[in-house]
Amino acid sequence: MGTGNGIILLVEDNASDEALALLALRRNNISNEVIVARDGVEALDYLFGRGKHAGRDTRIMPAIILLDLKLPRLDGLQVLEQMRADERTRLIPVAVLTTSNEPQDIVASYSLGANSFVRKPVNFDDFADAIKHLGAFWTVINTGPHEACMAE
Numbered sequence: 001m002g003t004g005n006g007i008i009l010l011v012e013d014n015a016s017d018e019a020l021a022l023l024a025l026r027r028n029n030i031s032n033e034v035i036v037a038r039d040g041v042e043a044l045d046y047l048f049g050r051g052k053h054a055g056r057d058t059r060i061m062p063a064i065i066l067l068d069l070k071l072p073r074l075d076g077l078q079v080l081e082q083m084r085a086d087e088r089t090r091l092i093p094v095a096v097l098t099t100s101n102e103p104q105d106i107v108a109s110y111s112l113g114a115n116s117f118v119r120k121p122v123n124f125d126d127f128a129d130a131i132k133h134l135g136a137f138w139t140v141i142n143t144g145p146h147e148a149c150m151a152e
Helices: 015-027 042-047 076-085 103-111 126-149
Strands: 008-013 034-037 063-067 094-098 116-119
Touching: 008 015, 008 042, 015 034, 015 126, 034 042, 042 076, 063 076, 076 094, 076 103, 103 116
Parallel strands: 008 034, 008 063, 063 094, 094 116
Antiparallel strands: none
C-alpha cells in the first residue's frame, strides 16, 4: 500500500477554512496535490473507493489527512474511528484541524489514533504558523524517522 506521491486529503466543510488551509499550505511551500472532501462520508468514500470515487485506485492512499472534527453527515471522530479500524487506512497520519478547544475532543482524537491536534485560529497568520508546524511533521513523515535522525 503506497502513499499517493504526497497527496494531502483535506476534510473540511467550511469553504473559508478550506481556502485558508490551502493558502497556508502554499505560504509554507507545501505544494503537494490536495484532494478536498467536504464531509465525513465523502472522505471515507475517497479512501475506500466508494460512491463518486468508485474505481479509484485504493492502493494509492494520501500521505497525510488534515481532518476537521465538526463535519456534516459523519463527524471527524467517526471518520477517524473507521479509518483506524480498517487495515488499508489504519496507519495513515492524521492531523486533526478544528476550532474546538474542548479537552474531550483532544482526548478522543488522540485515543482514536490522531497523530496531531491543531486548533484552527481565526487569525490567518496564526493558522499559517500552525500549518508551518505541520510542515515539520510532514518532513518527518516523508523522510521517515531514521533518515530524519541522521539529517540532524
